[in-house]
Amino acid sequence: MGRIVLEKVTKSFGDVNVIPPLDLEIDDGEFVVFVGPSGCGKSTLLRLIAGLEDVTSGAITIDGTDATDLPPAKRRLAMVFQSYALYPHMTVRKNIAFPMKMAGVPDDEQKRRIDGAAKALNLTDYLDRRPGQLSGGQRQRVAIGRAIVREPAAFLFDEPLSNLDAALRVGMRLEISELHERLATTMVYVTHDQVEAMTMADKIVVLRAGNIEQVGSPLELYRTPSNLFVAGFIGSPRMNFIEGNAASQHGAATIGIRPEHIEVSDTSGDWTGTVSVSEHLGSDTFFHVHGTGLAESMTVRASGEVGFKHGDTIHMTPRADMMHRFDGQGLRVQ
Amino acid sequence: MARAVTTNRKLANTAVAWIIGLLIFFPILWTILTSFKTEAQAIANPPIFLRFDWTLENYAIVQERSDYMRFLWNSVILAGASTVLGIIVAVPAAWSMAFVPSKRTKDILLWMLSTKMLPAVGVLYPIYLLFIQLGLLDSRVGLVVVLMLINLPIIVWMLYTYFREIPGEILEAARMDGATLRDEILYVLTPMAIPGIASTLLLNFILAWNEAFWTLNLTSVDAAPLTAFIASYSSPEGLFFAKLSAASTMAIAPILILGWFSQKQLVRGLTFGAVK
Numbered sequence: 264m265g266r267i268v269l270e271k272v273t274k275s276f277g278d279v280n281v282i283p284p285l286d287l288e289i290d291d292g293e294f295v296v297f298v299g300p301s302g303c304g305k306s307t308l309l310r311l312i313a314g315l316e317d318v319t320s321g322a323i324t325i326d327g328t329d330a331t332d333l334p335p336a337k338r339r340l341a342m343v344f345q346s347y348a349l350y351p352h353m354t355v356r357k358n359i360a361f362p363m364k365m366a367g368v369p370d371d372e373q374k375r376r377i378d379g380a381a382k383a384l385n386l387t388d389y390l391d392r393r394p395g396q397l398s399g400g401q402r403q404r405v406a407i408g409r410a411i412v413r414e415p416a417a418f419l420f421d422e423p424l425s426n427l428d429a430a431l432r433v434g435m436r437l438e439i440s441e442l443h444e445r446l447a448t449t450m451v452y453v454t455h456d457q458v459e460a461m462t463m464a465d466k467i468v469v470l471r472a473g474n475i476e477q478v479g480s481p482l483e484l485y486r487t488p489s490n491l492f493v494a495g496f497i498g499s500p501r502m503n504f505i506e507g508n509a510a511s512q513h514g515a516a517t518i519g520i521r522p523e524h525i526e527v528s529d530t531s532g533d534w535t536g537t538v539s540v541s542e543h544l545g546s547d548t549f550f551h552v553h554g555t556g557l558a559e560s561m562t563v564r565a566s567g568e569v570g571f572k573h574g575d576t577i578h579m580t581p582r583a584d585m586m587h588r589f590d591g592q593g594l595r596v597q
Numbered sequence: 598m599a600r601a602v603t604t605n606r607k608l609a610n611t612a613v614a615w616i617i618g619l620l621i622f623f624p625i626l627w628t629i630l631t632s633f634k635t636e637a638q639a640i641a642n643p644p645i646f647l648r649f650d651w652t653l654e655n656y657a658i659v660q661e662r663s664d665y666m667r668f669l670w671n672s673v674i675l676a677g678a679s680t681v682l683g684i685i686v687a688v689p690a691a692w693s694m695a696f697v698p699s700k701r702t703k704d705i706l707l708w709m710l711s712t713k714m715l716p717a718v719g720v721l722y723p724i725y726l727l728f729i730q731l732g733l734l735d736s737r738v739g740l741v742v743v744l745m746l747i748n749l750p751i752i753v754w755m756l757y758t759y760f761r762e763i764p765g766e767i768l769e770a771a772r773m774d775g776a777t778l779r780d781e782i783l784y785v786l787t788p789m790a791i792p793g794i795a796s797t798l799l800l801n802f803i804l805a806w807n808e809a810f811w812t813l814n815l816t817s818v819d820a821a822p823l824t825a826f827i828a829s830y831s832s833p834e835g836l837f838f839a840k841l842s843a844a845s846t847m848a849i850a851p852i853l854i855l856g857w858f859s860q861k862q863l864v865r866g867l868t869f870g871a872v873k
Contacts, residue, residue: 315772315773335773342769342770344769344770346764348767349770350771350789365774409770413775
């Protein structure tokens with residue numbers, strides 16, 4: 264069981280208010296991702312749940328028990344850190360055993376769980392090495408192994424993949440998702456990478472300056488972002504925003520259209536501009552378009568290989584049903 | 598050609614390092630050599646480097662005149678006890694400053710160091726009076742406390758620097774893993790800081806061993822360590838250079854040997870953090 268409820272939680276460092284009153288419910292077994300730009304308070308929020316920081320006010324409940332004043336060790340949560348935070352003087356086996364040693368788990372049970380975790384994480388051959396002799400990906404697996412063997416109520420991940428190279432990151436992303444499927448334990452995952460958020464989460468919490476901007480499934484956020492910030496943050500490449508006349512024609516202060524929701528043509532379209540850069544990925548082609556008179560630069564994504572070059576005139580037509588409208592405060596207009 | 602330049606530069610660096618090393622070591626070497634000369638050869642002009650009549654006479658006289666072992670034992674007790682006591686006081690202090698710093702932590706560190714900026718003689722009078730009042734003159738207990746106190750700022754600074762190198766996330770991980778403060782200190786922080794703690798211990802032991810100002814001023818017979826032993830051979834009258842050298846050699850020999858055997862540990866500890 265791992266249901267975590269935050270009620271009116273606040274956190275201040277001195278005079279600086281990092282988390283204004285915040286309410287959040289994380290259901291048992293859910294994979295929740297906190298995402299936002301750096302400094303948005305997502306890591307602080309995770310550390311408040313972990314108990315590594317004390318809340319300034321408010322309450323945190325874990326499985327119906329008030330955990331607000333419990334020390335980290337008593338919250339039955341396991342955490343995986345960005346820096347892995349392995350014990351450098353211990354072997355992999357001892358690293359993984361450490362939480363069980365602290366909990367007084369009998370030796371044979373420890374061994375059984377270590378072997379199980381090592382097998383699941385492909386670490387069997389490395390159990391007698393020290394963290395210094397492992398690659399980044401292996402270290403992160405050890406950190407995950409150390410978290411698994413505790414059989415915690417929930418896992419907390421603090422940007423666990425940031426230190427890995429791109430290829431490894433994709434692999435580990437899958438491994439963590441598979442782990443979640445297998446264990447069905449609550450996972451709270453912090454990242455600044457919206458791709459990680461979109462691919463892994465059951466529920467995404469978008470944070471800005473300590474405030475929750477929106478909570479929802481990845482597709483809800485993609486389809487119906489509740490404000491300009493979420494619209495701009497979720498989705499890659501970023502949504503195009505258009506203000507002025509073109510927006511007022513649609514009865515909004517700002518309209519947003521994702522690059523993949525614009526049809527391109529070399530003959531006719533609603534909007535016209537000049538291609539400044541085209542990026543050919545094979546599966547898709549991205550165009551950065553200038554001179555539309557709508558926005559300084561617009562991004563368009565065409566499926567497959569499309570042959571516009573630098574300087575070519577391009578005609579674009581937004582898909583009306585995929586247009587997002589926002590009012591003067593930046594809030595979504597239904 | 599680039600390679601040749603590198604080799605030349607390497608040779609030059611090596612030569613310079615050797616010259617500096619020999620310059621630093623020369624006084625010690627000269628003392629050791631002088632201790633094997635006769636008093637007349639010791640003050641010969643021009644000085645004699647190696648071609649003299651090697652003799653052990655000075656050592657025999659020194660051992661006859663004063664009880665070397667008693668001074669040695671006092672040195673061991675004073676340096677050892679003040680070091681252990683210092684570490685016991687400094688570990689928690691450095692700990693809290695490194696991991697739970699307050700607004701004033703930097704000020705406190707600087708203030709501690711500033712006590713080393715005052716010449717020791719500046720506080721001789723009050724400490725001497727205190728010692729008289731407390732009946733601590735010429736006692737090991739009193740001197741252990743004084744030696745501990747004068748080296749404490751250095752121990753705290755060194756340990757603080759080592760602890761700061763240990764990533765806080767590792768301690769947080771231990772906390773998440775269910776470790777109590779005691780477990781955290783015992784199983785995670787101390788093993789990780791061992792190189793630092795060891796070199797701090799060694800350095801402090803050496804500093805305490807060589808401390809002369811306080812040992813000379815606060816002891817006479819009972820608690821006098823090897824520094825007092827050396828000083829007793831320095832005299833404005835008479836020819837005592839060779840005997841003084843013999844006494845000095847006997848006094849520094851133990852610490853020199855200790856330093857020799859632990860140099861790896863010492864260098865590793867002193868450069869801890871600089872080379873990862």
